[in-house]
Amino acid sequence: MVERKGIGHPDTICDQIAEEVSVELCKYYLEEFGTILHHNIDKALLVGGQAKPKFKGGKITQPIELFIAGRATLKAQGKTVPIDEIVQKTAKDWLKKHLRFLDIEKDIRIFPKIREGSPELVELFQRFSTGEIPLANDTSFGVGFYPPSSLEKKVLEIENLLNNTKTKDKFPFIGEDIKVMGLKEGKSTQFTIAIAMVDRFMLHIEDYQSKISSIKHFLSTSLELKEAEININTADDYKKESVYLTVSGTSAENGDDGQVGRGNRINGLITPYRPMSLEATAGKNPISHVGKIYNYFAFELSKEICQLGFADTAQVFIVSKIGMPITEPTILEIKLDHRNASNEDIQKLARKKLEELPQIWKKILNAPNPFEPFGN
Structure with missing residues (x-):
């Protein structure tokens, strides 16, 4: 999931x-x-x-x-x-x-x-x-993994497509508040999608129903999801005309509240079958707050290990101790599948990435969206 x-x-x-x-x-x-x-x-x-x-x-x-x-x-x-x-x-x-x-x-x-x-x-x-070298301002940990699974990629693709500017030009009634849940069980894949539909574009209940169908068809054909089950706004009751309508395109106007740290992790996803941190990384300083920079580090190291061909998959776990230099973690563990490199090569890469940590703030400040490493 x-x-x-x-x-x-x-x-x-x-x-x-x-x-x-x-x-x-x-x-x-x-x-x-x-x-x-x-x-x-x-x-x-x-x-x-x-x-x-x-x-x-x-x-x-x-x-x-x-x-x-x-x-x-x-x-x-x-x-x-x-x-x-x-x-x-x-x-x-x-x-x-x-x-x-x-x-x-x-x-x-x-x-x-x-x-x-x-x-x-x-x-x-x-x-x-x-x-x-900055000193860690917290005792915390970071985790990362790479590459994303096919289901993780599809969940990202669905939301990115629905909130794409060109899609909004074609379907202006699609609001920005979109939540996608992907589930794979054996050979079966299903996506349950909540879309805040914008009321000014809806004439009546039949028009709403037709527009939901048009979104399903668009997703199915655009992302090759013909074999997947796609469900949109499953709480809708067409007979009672109780449907997911919003004035502004977000449930924040009426149906829902929000809080930092309750949403997507640093990779843009919520992945309970993967190593995850509950750390709220958003807004933390990019210099010394290990709750932020260690999660970026873990993602970047796992990605680079795979892109260099050192392994097919990688998971990285790193822990800090408050008051210690950010380049000196208490522990750094790397788990690999189908490793194609020596321990020495992997340790050399890890040390290099640790030495770069005092400069990671430049990447964070200059990234178009630092919360989308899988999507970039």
Whole structure:
């Protein structure tokens, strides 16, 4: 079984905005102070609003509320960091870009709750600005695996296709809040998909039903899923006309709340049959927070092992100890299937990747979407 929560799911909204705030704050620190300062903007809670969707178009009656909390350096070199303004602008820019039918000024309220960090964690972080190897600011672990299975690939492909710009041009009634659950049992494969349908494009119940059928046909033919069972919006009751309609294309307007860390893992998926971390990586600083960078490291090392032909599959497990250099984990374990390289070659690669850890922040800041390594 494999699950993915799409870009408009309330949990994904929280993850993405928390991460985007961290990225923008890093850029601000670099521009104003020449270095990234201590921060962790890794808590966000979305409180769903109230809405009255209906065929041909309804309305949102009570706005969504988004609380963004964390710790950051708010003063440096005699300057005050405009943290609330950074959070507000970053969140609104992200929402405008990704949720087509949400009125950003009327239908959502954003509440920044950023405070100063604890002195001991700030002190651990300060080695970075002097060019020294950062010290781990937590005792945590990271896990990664590669390559993705055929089911994992298909779950990603389905959500990516449904939220693709060209698909939205063809089917504008598909909202951004899409959740895909893939299940493979023997030779049987099924996908259960929840799609927040946009009410203004629906004339009546028969039109809604027809549009659901058109999505099924599109998926089946576009992704070669003719042998798979595809179910969409299975809670719908056509006789009672009780169906998954939304005004804005996201259940956040009425049916669901969201929180950082409850959605996709660092690889863009939820994979209970694979090694997983429950760490909420979004919004954590990319310099010394091992809860974030060790998960990136584990994914990158497992991927590189396979791409170099050292093994067919790889799993990586790495544990930190707070206060120790991030390049010196307590343990690093690598599990391989069909290994084609010596222990010496694999250890050499692992050491090389560890030495690169103090620079991993550059990849995270410059990635188009750091939460999509399987999809890139």
